Amino acid sequence: MHNVLNQIEPGIRELVTDFIEAGCPCPSKQSVIQRRQGYINSTVLAGASPQMHQEYQDNLNGIKVKIFKPTSEEKLALTIYFHGGCFISGGFATHEQQLRQLAKLSNTIVICIQYRLAPQHHYPAAHDDAYNAAIFIREHANKYGGDPKKITFVGDSAGAHLALITSLRLKRDTDWLPQKQILIYPMLDALGSSKSYAENGQHFVITRSMLLSGFEMYLAGTNINSQHPEISPLQRDDFLGLPPTYIITAEFDPLRDEGEQLYKKLLASGVEAYCERYLGVIHGFFQLSAVSQSAVRCIENIAKQIVR
Numbered sequence: 001m002h003n004v005l006n007q008i009e010p011g012i013r014e015l016v017t018d019f020i021e022a023g024c025p026c027p028s029k030q031s032v033i034q035r036r037q038g039y040i041n042s043t044v045l046a047g048a049s050p051q052m053h054q055e056y057q058d059n060l061n062g063i064k065v066k067i068f069k070p071t072s073e074e075k076l077a078l079t080i081y082f083h084g085g086c087f088i089s090g091g092f093a094t095h096e097q098q099l100r101q102l103a104k105l106s107n108t109i110v111i112c113i114q115y116r117l118a119p120q121h122h123y124p125a126a127h128d129d130a131y132n133a134a135i136f137i138r139e140h141a142n143k144y145g146g147d148p149k150k151i152t153f154v155g156d157s158a159g160a161h162l163a164l165i166t167s168l169r170l171k172r173d174t175d176w177l178p179q180k181q182i183l184i185y186p187m188l189d190a191l192g193s194s195k196s197y198a199e200n201g202q203h204f205v206i207t208r209s210m211l212l213s214g215f216e217m218y219l220a221g222t223n224i225n226s227q228h229p230e231i232s233p234l235q236r237d238d239f240l241g242l243p244p245t246y247i248i249t250a251e252f253d254p255l256r257d258e259g260e261q262l263y264k265k266l267l268a269s270g271v272e273a274y275c276e277r278y279l280g281v282i283h284g285f286f287q288l289s290a291v292s293q294s295a296v297r298c299i300e301n302i303a304k305q306i307v308r
Contacts, residue, residue: 001203008252009280011291015045016252016282019205028213032119036089043093047289047296049100057092060136063129064114066092067144068103077150078141079103079306080134080178081112082166084157084284086187086214087126088118098287098299102154105303109146111137115162118218126218127230130162131169138176152306153181156286157255158214160186164262165230171241180244182302184286185255186262188234190215190226194257204252206283211254234261239269246305247275248298253283276301 001020005013019025027035054069069076081099083090091114103110115129134153141148155163160183170177192201192212201208215226229236245266249259256277263275278285281294289295 004203004252007280008282009292009294011293012281012285012288015288015291016204020203024202024207026207026209028207028209032088032217036085039085039089039094042284042287043097045288045290046097049097050104052100052103055100060133060140063133063136065133065137066099066112066114068099068110068112069145070103070107070109073107074145075147076145077106077108077152077306078137078144078146078148079106079108079110079152079154080137080163081110082115082130082153082155082159082162083112084155084159084184085117086211087158087218088214090117090159095287097289101289101299102303102306105300106306108152108306109144111144113137118214119220122220122222123218123224123231126158126162127165127169131166134166134170135174151178153178154184154302154306155182155186156184157283158187160184161188161233164188164233167242168233168236168238172238177241177243180246180305180308181242182246182248182305183259183262184248184298184302185250185253185283186247186259187211187214187255188232188258188262190219190232192254194254194261196257197254200252200256200282201254204254204282206254208254211283234258234265237265237269239266239271242266242269242271244272245274246302247273248286248302249275249277250281250283250285251277251279252281255283
């Protein structure tokens with residue numbers, strides 16, 4: 001393990017070392033309240049964020065969203081953001097720093113969707129909220145000063161999953177799609193069957209059990225199994241027609257391989273796709289700008305992809 005630790009970025013290496021020395025305490029053994037608070041507590045590692053021209057919440061037919069508008073300009077492009085948190089945690093409070101940074105760097109209006117969380121709500125609550133909110137945001141783009149013809153989806157982890165499924169639903173049921181989608185270490189396999197789940201599932205803070213417990217709580221009490229096409233979308237073959245897709249993976253992430261498998265499936269389906277693996281980092285690194293230069297570079301690169 002010592003040799004592996006030396007391959008991790010210094011700021012993140014300290015987090016991983018502390019986690020290992022503590023006995024690799026898996027968050028799946030905590031209560032949901034503790035897990036949610038732990039996620040909020042981790043935002044001290046997110047770094048500074050810029051001031052917005054406007055920052056406020058809205059309610060779209062019962063779904064909360066938060067708007068981050070960097071300037072007073074009108075007809076700005078829109079970035080719809082789907083936050084991570086294993087389907088059980090996360091929201092505005094856990095992602096504000098990154099959302100402000102993305103808004104400022106891309107000069108787009110970033111709108112984050114607060115979808116319903118497990119275990120209080122089960123499938124398809126989060127999927128339906130993500131899909132319905134995306135439609136509402138497009139319909140109300142002018143209200144926010146945005147351009148409904150210029151929409152990008154961005155999501156991390158469970159949020160990247162929801163961004164992908166929202167695009168697939170839109171492709172099936174509507175006549176519009178986002179211009180592009182950016183998926184940051186997406187959760188795509190509720191069985192955790194990849195090699196990276198085995199290699200990276202214990203020692204790198206975000207564990208195999210933590211990730212899979214989110215799926216389990218989200219599916220509890222339903223008749224949906226873990227291989228349902230909206231739960232484990234790597235089982236699907238209906239990707240043709242999706243917008244250009246940029247996938248980000250992390251070297252020491254249990255989800256690394258499934259993000260890269262999706263990239264290959266998209267290419268094989270004729271979708272314009274790109275994939276970048278960040279070395280020396282773990283799942284969640286995108287939210288660690290205070291200790292990770294890779295996180296800073298990742299946010300900058302995502303902003304560049306949005307405005308390409």
